[in-house]
Amino acid sequence: MPKTCFILNPTAGPSRRHDLPALIGQHFGTHEADYEIRLTECAGHAVELAQVAAAEGFAVVVAVGGDGTVNEVGRGLLGTAAALGIVPQGSGNGLARHLKVPLALPAALQRLAAPTFSRMDVGVMNGHPFFCTAGLGFDAHVSQHFAQAGSRGLSTYLRVTLREYRRYLPVPVEVDLNGQRRQTDCYVLAFANASQYGNNAYIAPLADLRDGLLDVCLIDSLPVVRAIKVSLGMALGNLPQSKAAEYFRVSQSRVVAQAPLGFHVDGDYLGHATEFVVELMPLALAVAV
Numbered sequence: 001m002p003k004t005c006f007i008l009n010p011t012a013g014p015s016r017r018h019d020l021p022a023l024i025g026q027h028f029g030t031h032e033a034d035y036e037i038r039l040t041e042c043a044g045h046a047v048e049l050a051q052v053a054a055a056e057g058f059a060v061v062v063a064v065g066g067d068g069t070v071n072e073v074g075r076g077l078l079g080t081a082a083a084l085g086i087v088p089q090g091s092g093n094g095l096a097r098h099l100k101v102p103l104a105l106p107a108a109l110q111r112l113a114a115p116t117f118s119r120m121d122v123g124v125m126n127g128h129p130f131f132c133t134a135g136l137g138f139d140a141h142v143s144q145h146f147a148q149a150g151s152r153g154l155s156t157y158l159r160v161t162l163r164e165y166r167r168y169l170p171v172p173v174e175v176d177l178n179g180q181r182r183q184t185d186c187y188v189l190a191f192a193n194a195s196q197y198g199n200n201a202y203i204a205p206l207a208d209l210r211d212g213l214l215d216v217c218l219i220d221s222l223p224v225v226r227a228i229k230v231s232l233g234m235a236l237g238n239l240p241q242s243k244a245a246e247y248f249r250v251s252q253s254r255v256v257a258q259a260p261l262g263f264h265v266d267g268d269y270l271g272h273a274t275e276f277v278v279e280l281m282p283l284a285l286a287v288a289v
């Protein structure tokens with residue numbers, strides 16, 4: 001059984017469970033595993049905890065939280081020999097859902113007792129690694145306002161999305177897609193390593209974590225009828241067939257915006273910029289799921 005370190009974000013998810021360390025002990029400890037549980041103390045702490053765990057020789061370092069925690073642990077593990085595990089405890093759990101990690105805690109821990117090792121691609125936007133999705137435009141705008149909403153969970157996310165939909169205006173951009181320059185309005189420009197944002201909202205249902213490519217989803221405008229088509233397409237996983245969005249596959253891209261444009265990586269709003277460089281590091285991270 002691999003030596004395993006759990007890095008637990010006690011603030012992740014809609015319901016903060018104080019009994020998680022005890023439950024991990026109850027379901028994982030029975031496998032006579034060599035394991036430790038370490039709690040994050042602030043945002044960003046999981047990066048350092050993951051680096052330390054990898055340097056100490058843990059073979060698997062598990063993010064116990066949502067996509068923000070997965071991003072921090074994954075960043076800490078880049079360039080190390082340790083593999084990323086996930087116990088999904090977030091609100092959206094996009095990467096865990098893509099990797100078909102069980103959402104129920106006992107089943108997720110059971111899987112980690114005898115994990116399958118593989119590798120996955122890692123995207124990078126303006127120097128920030130991402131494992132699931134990164135994007136410019138409305139999705140980043142919603143991430144920014146969701147972070148300020150004071151509460152989390154799906155209902156808050158939907159309320160913020162509807163409110164901001166009425167206010168948001170797209171920004172003109174020039175985007176380089178496989179050497180072809182494209183002038184377009186950017187309502188959403190999503191770079192997907194994995195298929196979904198979380199909560200089974202499939203922005204790029206055909207995205208493959210191991211193909212050396214990012215699936216790009218471009219939505220230039222979002223009038224009401226198209227917004228309904230996009231929402232349904234994301235929920236049903238058939239957005240590409242709906243023709244409400246355009247798709248491309250790239251290993252790198254560059255975007256220049258005419259006005260500062262918000263961007264997110266793995267659902268965390270990171271600020272505004274006018275230039276974006278997007279790259280892919282093929283199979284850069286080991287995963288244990």
Ligand SMILES: Nc1ncnc2c1ncn2[C@@H]1O[C@H](COP(=O)(O)OP(=O)(O)OP(=O)(O)O)[C@@H](O)[C@H]1O
Pocket residue numbers: 009010011012013014040041042043044045065066067068069070072089090091092093094152198267268
């Ligand atoms: N101890 C802590 N105190 C405050 N914030 C923390 C702490 N540990 C981690 N964080 C921050 O909490 C944020 C939210 O965590 P995470 O994304 O894992 O959960 P979530 O938002 O509920 O799930 P998802 O991203 O899947 O919707 C992360 O951006 C992380 O930086």
